[in-house]
Each structure stands twice: as structure tokens, then as C-alpha cells.
């Protein structure tokens with residue numbers, strides 16, 4: 051069976067690391083945007099972008115949170131660019147068990163950049179809007195692609211992460227218990 | 239729930255090794271906001287006037303500002319307050335960078351430190367986990383080096399660290415606390431930290447900071463960012479480039495230093511070099527700066543780039559960070575004509591942790607004493623001939639407190655008195671025992687007279703701002719300036735704009751212009767804006783310091799209200815700032831501050847008018863609600879809900895009671 055062609059908007063953030071001044075406004079505004087209520091709190095620990103900030107090595111590297119992964123890589127990358135040695139896994143976007151990045155600080159649930167999905171959509175993602183130095187620049191283009199495969203939703207990813215952490219049985223037990231408790235409290 | 243603030247302070251007693259997390263009283267936020275305001279309250283309550291600044295009883299407070307950790311752009315100041323070993327008054331250094339927001343995210347508004355640790359330690363604050371850790375292996379390490387070593391040993395690359403260098407460990411009276419590109423450097427705050435046996439504070443926080451009215455608050459933040467963009471495109475016309483933009487003076491981005499090098503005094507605040515800025519100098523300084531500056535950098539959540547990463551392998555200078563004016567202070571004090579010298583000595587000075595304003599002046603003072611034969615080869619064995627080498631020599635002596643360095647380490651005022659033999663005459667640039675920016679002018683400037691005399695921190699940059707420093711040369715420029723001058727307080731628009739429009743016309747010459755009542759209003763406005771920033775933690779570079787800043791008396795009450803849920807209007811905010819300002823004065827009055835201390839250096843201006851100056855000071859004190867000695871009056875204190883201060887001052891006989899006392 052041939053997949054059907056479909057138009058798709060590809061959203062890109064162009065990251066010019068040479069323009070980054072390490073202010074972390076992108077982290078600030080991302081965490082505020084995703085707070086509940088919106089902008090109600092702020093905590094860069096929850097941001098879906100992280101600025102690797104090592105001024106004394108002249109390293110300023112904004113990295114976006116990508117997919118969740120249950121297991122860390124077998125091999126690791128270590129880049130040296132222009133004589134500057136970046137930390138292991140520096141460029142990787144994964145929310146991965148090997149490191150603290152891209153996880154909710156308390157629950158350790160994975161975080162992923164959603165390009166500030168909202169209704170109505172924003173003109174530009176907020177990290178781009180708040181980066182007045184143009185280290186982050188937003189671009190859109192249209193592409194023809196094969197029919198998209200279903201992407202798992204945030205909630206699904208979160209449950210998956212919980213299963214990885216606690217095991218399937220434990221998580222389904224807890225879910226059942228919560229469901230029962232909710233039903234009981236509704237009756238009461 | 240508490241908004242903007244966390245509602246908790248950390249109380250550390252280094253003598254006992256105890257750590258407590260203490261809830262704070264929300265009423266104090268209403269009265270003082272936070273930052274410097276609540277610091278002053280703690281110092282008033284807990285540090286009696288006879289406490290020796292370097293004794294365990296002195297308190298050292300690392301405070302966040304009220305808005306630090308919220309998305310308010312540039313709200314990142316750590317306000318470090320203590321009693322200064324140099325001035326013997328309450329000192330409050332503010333530093334930018336990343337420490338204060340991190341502390342908020344860790345769940346604390348302040349770290350209040352007393353006592354003295356038996357051996358060198360550092361503090362590790364990691365959310366709820368707080369430890370006092372051994373730092374004996376960090377003894378003698380540079381301030382930036384210490385921060386790196388601590389991050390490595392904790393395995394926490396994202397920990398924010400503030401540390402002292404050797405100067406702080408040795409209680410040099412102008413030792414700083416260094417934090418990356420920023421430092422709390424004035425008044426010997428690093429010496430107090432060293433006297434407590436505290437090498438560093440490391441912080442990591444991953445908790446939320448809440449705001450009360452999210453949508454409104456966010457909208458106001460966006461307006462601030464828009465105005466920052468507007469100002470980037472619209473520099474003030476008719477002023478030197480260094481004054482045209484916002485942020486701290488853009489020393490790292492701008493290489494045109496004509497204004498500083500020709501208006502400020504060189505050496506021990508002696509010589510003006512009006513013809514210094516030639517084409518050749520400009521070319522050589524530009525090259526030097528381009529070679530040294532690797533990248534411009536910001537503080538937390540701020541789009542400005544006031545700092546720079548410096549690296550200059552050709553000079554053997556490894557990487558460090560610099561901001562503002564320190565590239566020039568050493569160069570000018572040493573009468574060195576090349577900027578390379580500035581970049582190389584400033585890096586070393588930063589690792590030792592000394593103030594970039596006081597240190598070069600102390601060294602220039604020592605050089606003068608040597609040339610006058612007051613210090614001899616016996617005091618300075620092997621003293622080099624070349625001035626630049628002399629500065630490196632003196633730096634080593636001072637931070638190690640070796641030989642005469644032990645005396646010079648107390649700063650110009652104390653060293654002059656200890657050395658004697660006429661050395662006092664060479665102390666011609668201190669106020670309140672504190673080295674001032676080296677500037678020597680012709681005609682008395684009555685506005686600056688009041689600011690130099692009365693500033694509580696004895697630091698002109700902590701009181702000036704907002705007002706052009708000189709008249710605009712043409713009518714068009716004046717009109718252009720006032721046409722969108724939105725920062726002026728309500729009710730003052732007409733008076734302040736009229737002043738700018740006519741200033742420069744015949745009959746508007748100093749010293750008898752502007753009229754004293756207008757001087758009072760202009761100074762009070764400028765100072766009040768600083769006290770607001772010092773309580774909110776917003777960088778003065780975006781607020782009280784430059785011309786036409788994005789934060790001003792009209793949007794600040796809205797921003798503070800939306801963040802905290804308090805209802806504060808323009809008058810209310812002004813009242814809080816006045817309360818904080820008065821409380822800092824009261825702390826110092828109790829420690830002996832009087833009118834006699836409020837004196838700009840004799841030679842600050844060539845043309846002085848003692849009687850007129852006395853009259854200006856009288857009227858300004860009156861305007862502030864202070865008596866002829868500069869002591870806040872009883873009714874002033876009571877109006878500001880500082881009754882307890884009034885009672886204390888009456889009990890001590892400093893203020894008259896109702897008809898009793900003196």
C-alpha cells in the first residue's frame with residue numbers, strides 16, 4: 051500500500067550559538083508558559099530548553115528537549131568544536147535516564163519541547179520571542195510528506211516513563227486505585 | 239501562598255554550625271518589599287551599633303530582591319548587606335549574574351549568616367538540603383577557580399557559586415565577593431565573608447516561584463522587553479555614546495572611551511588628560527579590546543550584554559569575565575596608556591577578589607607616597623621603576639597583607655592615618671572613609687554636591703541616574719529629549735521638563751541654578767529609584783541608572799502589584815522606598831553618622847561655596863525630614879511606621895524626645 055502525500059508545516063528554530071549571551075530568558079519564558087495557570091509560576095528546571103552555560107570555556111549552547119528514551123545510549127558522543135570540548139551528550143535532545151536534563155524536577159517525568167502549542171497558535175514560540183539577541187530564530191516551511199504516523203501524546207509518554215520507572219504492574223495498580231477512589235468520592 | 243517571594247529565609251550560625259529554615263513575616267514585605275529593605279530591618283534588629291564589622295556578631299546577608307526569579311527581565315540582583323569594615327557603616331553591594339534567582343528556586347529569599355567558623359567552609363544549598371562543607375582545600379584559591387572546583391566536586395555544573403579570593407580570606411577592607419561576571423565589590427563585603435571563615439556559597443534550586451496575577455504580569459514583562467528594543471534603536475541624542483543606551487555602561491561593547499579618559503582624573507585622582515584620546519590611542523585601544531573580548535554576556539534573564547568573556551593568550555591572560563569600568567580603573571590609576579594592561583591586571587585582581595574601584599586608587603595613593611618619600615625602599619623593598627609593574631607588585635603585597643601591604647589593605651583613609659608623616663594629605667578622594675570615583679571638576683555642581691554628600695553607600699553610581707549630567711547643547715536636542723520622557727514622576731512633569739528645556743540658557747549656570755527646592759526634588763527622585771531597585775532586585779542598568787530606562791515609577795508599581803498581589807500605587811511605592819532609605823540612614827546614624835561625614839572631598843570642585851553648600855544641605859535634610867545633623871526626625875520616623883527606630887534613637891539620646899533630652 052502506498053502512503054498518501056500530505057502537506058506539512060515544518061517548524062524550525064535556527065540556533066546561532068555565537069549570538070547566545072547565556073541569559074537563559076528562553077528557559078524562563080518556556081517554564082512560565084507551560085505553568086498552570088499559564089505564566090503563574092516560573093522554574094527553569096521545568097523548561098523544555100536548556101542552555102548549557104560554561105562561560106569560562108566560552109560555551110553557550112541552547113538545547114531543546116526532544117524524545118523520551120527509556121534506556122541510555124550504549125556509546126556516548128563528545129564533541130570538540132573550535133578547540134572547545136563539549137560535555138558528553140551535550141547536543142543530545144533526549145530525556146534520558148543518564149542525566150537530569152529535560153525532566154520535571156519532582157516527578158522526573160520527561161519534558162519535551164512542543165513548540166509552544168496553544169490555541170490560538172502563537173505567532174512565534176516564546177523562547178524565540180524573548181531571545182532579543184536573535185540566537186533563536188523561528189522559521190516555517192511547507193513540505194510534502196508521507197501520511198504522518200500517529201504520534202503519542204504527552205500523557206502517553208508520561209505513563210510510559212512511569213512504567214519504565216516503576217514497572218507495569220505497579221503503575222496499573224496505582225491507576226486502578228486512583229480510579230476507584232475518584233469514583234467513590236463522586237458518589238459521596 | 240506567597241507570591242514573588244518564597245516566604246523563607248535560611249539562618250546560618252557558623253560558630254554553632256547550625257542551619258535553620260525560618261518563615262518570614264508577610265507584613266515586612268508590605269512595609270519594605272524585600273532585598274535591601276528587609277536586610278536593613280534585620281541589621282537594625284540584630285546588629286547593635288557597637289559591633290565590630292569583622293567580629294562574629296556582624297551579620298552578612300545574601301538577599302534576593304522581591305522580583306528575582308520571576309520572569310521580570312533583569313530582576314537578578316543579589317543584595318549583599320553587612321556592616322563594612324572600611325566605612326564602619328551599613329554597606330550594601332548589589333551583584334548581577336545568576337545567584338539570586340537560583341536561591342529563590344531553591345526556596346529561600348535570603349541567607350542570613352552570623353558567627354565564625356573555626357575552619358574555612360563553604361555553604362551548599364541544594365533545595366531543601368543545606369550543608370556547611372569543609373573548604374580547607376580551597377584556601378588561597380582564586381574566586382573563579384573556587385567556583386569551578388566546587389561545581390566539579392559537587393558534580394553540579396548548574397550550581398551557582400559566589401566566592402571570595404585570597405583578599406577576602408585575609409580581610410582586605412576592599413575585598414569583593416565574586417560571582418562569574420558579577421561581583422559585590424564595594425565596602426569590603428568580601429572581608430566580612432572571610433572573617434566568618436566562609437569561602438563560598440553554592441546554590442542549586444529547582445522549585446517554582448509564583449506570581450499572583452499571571453496574565454497581567456506577563457503582559458507587563460513584555461512591555462518592558464518592547465521598550466528595551468525601542469531604546470536599542472533610539473539612543474539618546476547629544477550625549478556621549480557611553481551614556482546613550484541602557485544597561486550598565488557598555489564598556490565591553492563600546493571602545494570609544496573619550497568621555498571617561500578625558501573627563502575622569504588619572505593617577506591618584508590627580509590629573510585630567512584632556513588631549514588623551516587621539517586617533518592613535520583610539521586605534522590601539524580598539525585593537526586591544528577586539529583581541530581581548532571573546533563574547534558579550536548577560537546576567538540572568540536580561541537581553542543586555544554588559545559583561546564580556548575576556549581571554550588574551552598573547553598576554554598570558556586566561557579566561558575571566560569583566561564588566562563595566564574595571565578595564566579603565568587600573569589603567570588610569572597607573573597612568574598606563576595601554577588598555578592591555580587593564581585587561582591583564584583586572585583578571586588577576588578578580589581571582590584575588592578585590593574591588594575594581596578602590597584597589598587601583600589605593601595603589602595610586604601608595605605610588606604617590608613613595609614618590610613623596612613618605613613610603614621608602616624599606617617599606618617597598620625591590621619596588622619596580624615601571625608604574626605598571628608597581629601595580630602588580632602592590633596587588634600581591636595587599637592581598638597577602640605583606641609588609642606595607644598590611645596597612646594599605648585597609649584602604650586610603652585608614653592607611654593614610656596609620657602611615658602618618660603627612661600621608662593624610664594624600665587622602666583626597668574619600669567620603670565616609672570610602673574611595674570615590676576619581677573625578678575632579680571646576681565649578682561646584684549643586685545637584686551632584688547633594689548626591690556625593692548624602693549617598694548612604696558613599697558611591698555616586700548608587701544615587702545618580704535618569705537625569706542628564708550636563709545641559710544639552712541645543713534647543714532641538716532638549717526638545718527631543720523631553721518629548722517622550724515618560725519616566726518622570728506624576729506631578730513633576732512640568733517642572734522637570736522645564737528644567738531640561740532651559741538648562742544651558744544664559745542664567746542657568748552652576749552653582750546658583752537650579753533653585754534649591756528643585757535640586758531637592760531631582761536628587762530625591764533619582765535616589766528613590768535606586769532604593770526601589772535595591773528592594774526588587776531589578777538591575778539598576780534597566781531602571782535607576784541610565785537615561786530613559788524601561789522600568790520607571792509608572793510601571794514598577796503595576797509590576798510589583800501583579801507579581802505579589804499587594805495593591806501598591808505610585809505613592810505607596812515611593813513611601814516604601816522612603817522608609818527603606820530612612821531605615822538604612824537610621825542604622826548608620828546609630829553607628830555615628832552625622833553631618834560632618836557628609837562632605838565631598840575638598841578638591842572635588844575647584845570653586846566651592848561653603849555657605850551656599852551648607853544652605854543646600856540644610857534644605858535637603860529638611861526635605862527628607864531629617865534634622866540639621868542629618869538624623870531622621872521623630873515625626874518622620876513615625877510617619878514611616880518606624881516608631882521603634884524613633885524610640886531607640888530617643889533612648890540613646892541621639893534624638894530629642896518630646897521636649898526632653900537635648
Ligand code: SF4
Nearest residue numbers: 070071073074076181
Ligand atoms: S534567550 Fe537567547 S541569548 Fe538568552 S540564553 Fe536563550 S538562546 Fe541564549
Ligand code: SF4
Nearest residue numbers: 080163165166175177
Ligand atoms: S518552543 Fe516553546 S516549548 Fe519549545 S522550548 Fe521554546 S518556549 Fe519551550
Ligand code: SF4
Nearest residue numbers: 537540542544777779
Ligand atoms: S542590564 Fe546588564 S548588568 Fe543589568 S542585568 Fe542586564 S546584563 Fe546584567
